[in-house]
Amino acid sequence: xxxxxxxxxxxxxxxxxxxxxxxxxxxxxxxxxxxxxxxxxxxxxxxxxxxxxxxxxxxxxxxxxxxxxxxxxxxxxxxxxxxxxxxxxxxxxxxxxxxxxxxxxxxxxxxxxxxxxxxxxxxxxxxxxxxxxxxxxxxxxxxxxxxxxxxxxxxxxxxxxxxxxxxxxxxxxxxxxxxxxxxxxxxxxxxxxxxxxxxxxxxxxxxxxxxxxxxxxxxxxxxxxxxxxxxxxxxxxxxxxxxxxxxxxxxxxxxxxxxxxxxxxxxxxxxxxxxxxxxxxxxxxxxxxxxxxxxxxxxxxxxxxxxxxxxxxxxxxxxxxxxxxxxxxxxxxxxxxxxxxxxxxxxxxxxxxxxxxxxxxx
Numbered sequence: 001x002x003x004x005x006x007x008x009x010x011x012x013x014x015x016x017x018x019x020x021x022x023x024x025x026x027x028x029x030x031x032x033x034x035x036x037x038x039x040x041x042x043x044x045x046x047x048x049x050x051x052x053x054x055x056x057x058x059x060x061x062x063x064x065x066x067x068x069x070x071x072x073x074x075x076x077x078x079x080x081x082x083x084x085x086x087x088x089x090x091x092x093x094x095x096x097x098x099x100x101x102x103x104x105x106x107x108x109x110x111x112x113x114x115x116x117x118x119x120x121x122x123x124x125x126x127x128x129x130x131x132x133x134x135x136x137x138x139x140x141x142x143x144x145x146x147x148x149x150x151x152x153x154x155x156x157x158x159x160x161x162x163x164x165x166x167x168x169x170x171x172x173x174x175x176x177x178x179x180x181x182x183x184x185x186x187x188x189x190x191x192x193x194x195x196x197x198x199x200x201x202x203x204x205x206x207x208x209x210x211x212x213x214x215x216x217x218x219x220x221x222x223x224x225x226x227x228x229x230x231x232x233x234x235x236x237x238x239x240x241x242x243x244x245x246x247x248x249x250x251x252x253x254x255x256x257x258x259x260x261x262x263x264x265x266x267x268x269x270x271x272x273x274x275x276x277x278x279x280x281x282x283x284x285x286x287x288x289x290x291x292x293x294x295x296x297x298x299x300x301x302x303x304x305x306x307x308x309x310x311x312x313x314x315x316x317x318x319x320x321x322x323x324x325x326x327x328x329x330x331x332x333x334x335x336x337x338x339x340x341x342x343x344x345x346x347x348x349x350x351x352x353x354x355x356x357x358x359x360x361x362x
Contacts, residue, residue: 059092062264065103065115066095067245070290072308073218075282076138076315078289080271089263095289107132107250114264118142119243119336119356120176120345127350131251134356136265136326138272139244140317141237144177145217149205150230154212157185157239165212166197166204173245174214176345177236183339184240218310226303240339243332244314246356254360261360269325269361276312283308328356 066074077095080086086093096112103115104122108130116138125132146165148154154163167174182189197204201213202223213220217235224231236242247268254261275282283305287294293304320327333352340346 059087060090060260061092061094062114062260063094063096063112065106065112066097067103067116069097070095070292072283072286072290072293072304073311074289075275075286075308075311076268076271078271078286079274079282080267082285082288083271083274085267085270086264089260089267091260091264091267104130104132104248107248110250110252113249113253113260115248116245117248118173118176118245119333120340122243122246122248122355123337123340123346123350123352126355127346127348132248133251133254133354134243134246134248134328135254135261135360136269137244137246137328137356138326139246139314140320140327140329141235141314142173142177142180142240142242142244143216143218143314144173144214144236145221146178146181146212146214146234146236147205147221147224147231148212150232152211152232155232155234157181157187157234160212160234161187161191162193163211164193164195165214166195166201166210167214168199168201169196173216176242178214179343179345180240180242180339181234181236183343218307218314222306222310223303226299226306241329241332241335242339243328243336243356246328247326251354254357258360262362265326265361272315272325275308276315279309279312323358324361326361328358330356 064077066077068074074095077093081093096106098106098115103112104117104125106112107115108125117132117134119134122132122134146160148163154160165178167178169175178194179189182191195210197210197213201210201215202220204210205213206224206227206229215221217233221231221233247265249261286308287301293301296304315325319329330352333356337346337350337352341349
């Protein structure tokens with residue numbers, strides 16, 4: 001099992017790093033897209049836009065801090081890069097793969113321009129004086145889920161009482177999701193046997209070592225389905241509307257370079273729409289940015305193709321059909337704030353109107 005890490009410890013580390021003038025450790029090495037496709041490389045999902053005044057000038061290199069290793073769930077960024085959408089906005093993208101707390105930390109420090117983080121992370125950061133803002137929401141539904149073998153007949157939060165539930169650790173989306181689902185159903189963590197297991201949820205459940213495991217709706221249940229294991233899934237979003245992950249930047253960048261922020265969002269949201277419209281082409285493009293997957297066997301590639309297919313619906317909702325991709329719903333933020341204050345995850349008040357904005361998506 002991994003060492004148990006509390007929200008308070010994570011914040012202490014985050015604040016200590018932000019008080020240091022040296023850049024934060026970037027974890028995995030930063031990478032950029034292949035400079036030129038090889039003869040065997042697939043075509044981009046759509047043709048690159050015609051050169052503009054911005055794209056004819058020297059491109060400005062910016063860094064996007066990613067909260068995970070290269071993955072098909074980031075296909076929108078890969079498409080926007082490969083199709084030339086970023087270049088058309090005068091931007092050259094460098095991807096830096098990292099952990100979510102480091103993403104918020106680096107943005108607050110100004111060592112990277114953009115990143116991805118969940119709404120709860122942004123509220124915690126702002127409560128501690130870190131000037132970070134969500135400028136577009138990626139997932140319209142919080143992706144954390146709790147899954148169990150179908151024969152266990154665990155279908156509702158009430159069914160979790162007395163069960164052994166494993167999470168990666170007392171941090172991150174799985175833990176926040178667990179607390180939210182308990183909050184929504186007037187339950188306590190003590191009603192369950194919660195254990196930290198690291199990222200070994202799938203084998204632990206497969207081998208019958210645990211009754212319920214946490215994960216993401218577009219990942220672990222997909223893996224189990226490929227193995228022929230039927231599961232029941234309890235979705236956090238069915239019981240409480242948490243603000244999910246979004247594209248994050250700093251207040252200073254919004255103030256000093258709003259056009260650059262708008263350009264980055266325009267390009268990224270075009271990539272999201274392309275992925276939705278042409279998922280097969282999106283997967284092919286993603287392979288160019290994920291060398292390990294490109295060289296993987298057919299079974300692994302097929303699994304990740306399904307992961308992408310399950311990811312795309314998370315980007316969309318009835319609201320985005322009206323307001324456009326990337327829309328941040330104020331009701332989700334208000335609900336997240338109330339839950340976090342009532343649960344004492346947030347120790348002080350936060351002005352949620354400054355935690356997110358929809359003004360820069362167009």
